[in-house]
Amino acid sequence: MSVKVFLIEDDMSIFEMIQDRFKQWALEVIGPSTFQRVMDDFIQEAPQLVIVDIQLPAYDGFHWCRQIRAVSKVPIIFLSSRDHPMDMIMAMQIGADDFVQKPFHMDVLLAKVQAILRRTYDYGEEQNEMTRWNGATVDFSKGVLLRNDLSVELTKNELFILRVLLQSVDKIVSRDELMRKLWDDERFVNDNTLSVNVNRLRLKLEEIGLTDVIQTKKGLGYMAISKEG
Secondary structure: OOEEEEEEOOOHHHHHHHHHHHHOOOEEEEOOOOOOOHHHHHHHHOOOEEEEOOOOOOOOHHHHHHHHHOOOOOOEEEEEOOOOHHHHHHHHHOOOOEEEEOOOOHHHHHHHHHHHHHHHHOOHHHHOOEEEEOOEEEEOOOOEEEEOOEEEEOOHHHHHHHHHHHOOOOOOEEHHHHHHHHHOOHHHOOHHHHHHHHHHHHHHHHHOOOOOOEEEEOOOEEEEOOOOO
């Protein structure tokens, strides 16, 4: 069955290049009918993945990322020629799963897309579970943390990072191991992307009263701390 990719890109040469290459891997690339009705087309098409440029007619990619995140947890990749670090940080903070710099190598983009699709949709029964940690319930099936009367939603990346860390509670998990598990091949990883995701996860944990439960071990990696018992 074909996977549907919603590509919000106004450069038709790039759009057609991605469309043609992805077709070889059973990835159906579609775009909005106009750049004024992106959300209407997104809802109608119900894609499994979104790729969005930052600079677009009418509204920029940040706007559409926020709009999509308000109604969906579908994975989102930014694809942009803008190279300021704040662009990537902004993209991750508003819910993007990855950021690819233009000009890009098609094999790198394809590898990132395939890795995101695998970890988003292929875990099946493994994600249909709950885990208790420091007085909180982690609901992997819903992507939600519950503690007392508070709750917070996690993105796919945040949930995956937390799962890996909780599999080795009170033990250090190296950055390389996390990156390999997240992106399958660390050659395709921007090191800053992992830092942004971990920091965003920490902030969400603090919202439900879990402070300093993911610690950075300088030069080694990260550790999920158990404060119970």
